[in-house]
Amino acid sequence: ERPHSVVNVLVCVKRVPATGGTIVLTADAQEIDTRYLGFTISPHEECAVEEAVRLIEANGGSSTVMTLGPAAAEEQLRDAMAIGIERAVLLETDGGDWDPIATSIALTDAIRAQEAAGQRFDLLLFGNEAADTGDYQVAIRVATALGLPCINGVKGLDIRDGVAVARREASAGGWEVYEVPLPAVVAVKEGINLPRYPSVPGRLRARKKVVERVVPKQAPAGLVKLRLRLPEERETATEILGTGPDAAPKVVELLQRLGLLAS
Amino acid sequence: MILTLVEHADGRPERPSLEALAVARRLGSALGKPVQAVLFGPRSRDAARQLAGQGVATTIVVEDARLDAYAPVAWAASMQQLLDRGAAAVVAAGSERGNEVMAYVGARTGLPMAANVVEVTPGKPFRLVRQRWAGSLLEEASLDGGPPLLTIAPHAVAVEEGAGAAPAIEAFAPALTDGDLRVRVVGRVEPAAGSLSLTDAKVVVGGGRGLGGPEAFAILDELAGLLGGAVGVSRVATSAGWRPHAQQIGQTGLRIAPDLYIACGISGAIQHIVGCRAAKRILVINKDPEAPIMSRASYAVIGDLHTVVPAISAEIRRVRGNGASAG
Ligand SMILES: Cc1cc2nc3c(=O)[nH]c(=O)nc-3n(C[C@H](O)[C@H](O)[C@H](O)COP(=O)(O)OP(=O)(O)OC[C@H]3O[C@@H](n4cnc5c(N)ncnc54)[C@H](O)[C@@H]3O)c2cc1C
Ligand SMILES: Nc1ncnc2c1ncn2[C@@H]1O[C@H](COP(=O)(O)O)[C@@H](O)[C@H]1O
Numbered sequence: 358e359r360p361h362s363v364v365n366v367l368v369c370v371k372r373v374p375a376t377g378g379t380i381v382l383t384a385d386a387q388e389i390d391t392r393y394l395g396f397t398i399s400p401h402e403e404c405a406v407e408e409a410v411r412l413i414e415a416n417g418g419s420s421t422v423m424t425l426g427p428a429a430a431e432e433q434l435r436d437a438m439a440i441g442i443e444r445a446v447l448l449e450t451d452g453g454d455w456d457p458i459a460t461s462i463a464l465t466d467a468i469r470a471q472e473a474a475g476q477r478f479d480l481l482l483f484g485n486e487a488a489d490t491g492d493y494q495v496a497i498r499v500a501t502a503l504g505l506p507c508i509n510g511v512k513g514l515d516i517r518d519g520v521a522v523a524r525r526e527a528s529a530g531g532w533e534v535y536e537v538p539l540p541a542v543v544a545v546k547e548g549i550n551l552p553r554y555p556s557v558p559g560r561l562r563a564r565k566k567v568v569e570r571v572v573p574k575q576a577p578a579g580l581v582k583l584r585l586r587l588p589e590e591r592e593t594a595t596e597i598l599g600t601g602p603d604a605a606p607k608v609v610e611l612l613q614r615l616g617l618l619a620s
Numbered sequence: 621m622i623l624t625l626v627e628h629a630d631g632r633p634e635r636p637s638l639e640a641l642a643v644a645r646r647l648g649s650a651l652g653k654p655v656q657a658v659l660f661g662p663r664s665r666d667a668a669r670q671l672a673g674q675g676v677a678t679t680i681v682v683e684d685a686r687l688d689a690y691a692p693v694a695w696a697a698s699m700q701q702l703l704d705r706g707a708a709a710v711v712a713a714g715s716e717r718g719n720e721v722m723a724y725v726g727a728r729t730g731l732p733m734a735a736n737v738v739e740v741t742p743g744k745p746f747r748l749v750r751q752r753w754a755g756s757l758l759e760e761a762s763l764d765g766g767p768p769l770l771t772i773a774p775h776a777v778a779v780e781e782g783a784g785a786a787p788a789i790e791a792f793a794p795a796l797t798d799g800d801l802r803v804r805v806v807g808r809v810e811p812a813a814g815s816l817s818l819t820d821a822k823v824v825v826g827g828g829r830g831l832g833g834p835e836a837f838a839i840l841d842e843l844a845g846l847l848g849g850a851v852g853v854s855r856v857a858t859s860a861g862w863r864p865h866a867q868q869i870g871q872t873g874l875r876i877a878p879d880l881y882i883a884c885g886i887s888g889a890i891q892h893i894v895g896c897r898a899a900k901r902i903l904v905i906n907k908d909p910e911a912p913i914m915s916r917a918s919y920a921v922i923g924d925l926h927t928v929v930p931a932i933s934a935e936i937r938r939v940r941g942n943g944a945s946a947g
Pocket of ligand 2: 369370371372399401402423424425426457460482483484485486487488490491492493494495496
């Protein structure tokens with residue numbers, strides 16, 4: 358029988374707006390207008406949360422979710438606790454921009470403080486990139502500051518006997534395999550697993566849990582947002598081919614015209 | 621100089637890297653600095669010879685047998701050593717490896733990095749435009765505090781073909797520690813043979829929430845089969861477990877560029893659109909004529925996909941003259 362290896366997992370998640378069919382900006386072009394939008398955890402990180410819960414279910418150990426964001430980001434911490442994460446830490450900001458360097462420093466400091474207080478982490482899970490800013494660097498900066506190995510773009514993860522074996526898609530198809538000793542940072546992509554939906558008891562339990570709050574220090578930014586704008590869209594004229602199954606001959610004519618019905 | 625990481629597949633420069641070179645070259649001429657390309661791994665010299673006409677002054681080939689397998693930290697350590705010789709900017713493709721290596725350069729040096737840049741203007745500070753939300757939103761930003769580290773969004777800038785001889789090659793032997801080689805590719809799993817990849821398919825038939833469940837995908841599989849195409853899906857279909865994530869199109873899935881994308885029961889959320897906007901044409905099958913995806917459609921059929929899609933398959937069989945045998 359395999360030796361049972363307990364893992365203590367930290368997951369870092371970010372609160373992002375759940376934008377739908379179009380993005381609407383605020384009048385000053387500084388933000389997405391979120392008055393009519395909900396918020397969510399970035400999809401890659403939802404999978405990181407699920408992966409953490411599965412690892413703890415399989416091996417035992419502890420699980421902690423951490424976010425840097427406004428007070429309202431407590432909602433995303435409770436979402437993670439609703440599917441099984443035990444502890445939550447909120448690095449509470451006033452809601453302004455934190456560039457990737459400032460974010461990484463704050464997360465690194467908070468992780469060190471957790472460890473100084475006796476909470477060990479064998480595995481630190483991140484998303485490959487945050488859905489909103491897509492900076493592609495926070496996990497790597499945190500790992501480097503902590504002196505830990507980091508594997509990115511992970512879509513398959515195996516933790517055994519103190520090592521992480523991870524798979525990532527190769528650009529030419531197939532997979533690349535990486536292997537690093539724990540403790541390690543792993544940045545995952547959606548597709549690594551299928552996240553579960555929270556149960557009602559899970560939600561109730563999460564609502565009662567304590568969220569640890571920390572006020573982080575903001576390091577100066579190197580990358581500063583000036584304004585947002587929507588990319589230019591070319592207008593597409595739509596030809597309505599018909600309504601219901603009667604449109605089928607028109608569709609097939611189109612396929613023939615486009616040369617897509619060759620064989 | 622403007623240091624530019626050029627990725628290559630077995631000796632052939634990758635297109636996103638050539639796009640990065642085009643940006644590097646414009647930066648170089650604005651700043652009066654030469655462009656240096658940096659290549660790693662086996663067959664780098666073959667790739668270097670193909671950089672003629674790309675405005676590259678020198679090509680640096682990093683030669684170290686330990687770098688035959690990809691090792692992101694070691695690549696970054698090498699880039700850092702080249703950067704220390706004096707670079708005005710470092711540029712790479714906004715590819716998986718390009719973003720990864722540049723993030724390590726940023727982490728090791730403390731320099732800021734901007735990912736998926738589409739425009740850059742030198743100055744103090746540098747000004748740039750970059751993609752957020754996988755390109756659904758643009759950010760104008762400034763970048764301050766040392767030579768900027770930039771990755772260039774793939775397919776957002778043109779490659780510039782010019783005349784010129786192949787650049788001079790300089791071999792570079794980086795100083796690497798064991799720690800720099802801790803993260804590296806230790807194995808490969810080859811792709812399954814014979815499977816048509818979604819990103820290569822000329823026709824993609826897409827399905828979303830409108831399918832109502834996993835069973836209805838049989839009619840999409842059938843249509844895709846008749847057209848020699850592939851089936852792709854929205855995130856609703858993968859989150860519900862109807863289809864595997866490998867078929868998801870969009871921000872957190874695949875980017876496709878078929879001749880025709882047939883989107884069935886998909887509303888057209890921006891995160892889905894970023895995955896299919898490179899399609900030459902979109903044919904929408906949706907019961908809602910007001911669905912947001914309509915504004916991207918070249919063609920549309922308004923109706924219930926459960927009857928429209930089988931009717932199209934039947935009509936294809938009829939015109940091919942084997943309607944009876946195919947049932
Ligand atoms: C950060 C982030 C990343 C995301 N990444 C992705 C991604 O990579 N890919 C992705 O797809 N989504 C992604 N999403 C989700 C996205 O926002 C939408 O929720 C999703 O694309 C909607 O899927 P859908 O169009 O299938 O469903 P819906 O939006 O519910 O649309 C269903 C459509 O089907 C039509 N319909 C219903 N029944 C029928 C019928 N019988 N016949 C014909 N038409 C019918 C309806 O009119 C409607 O237009 C992401 C979201 C976030 C926040
Ligand atoms: N504000 C934040 N709070 C917690 N984790 C974050 C935050 N920003 C980024 N991360 C983590 O770092 C990953 C990469 O983010 P980025 O480099 O911004 O694209 C994300 O997927 C998260 O796991």
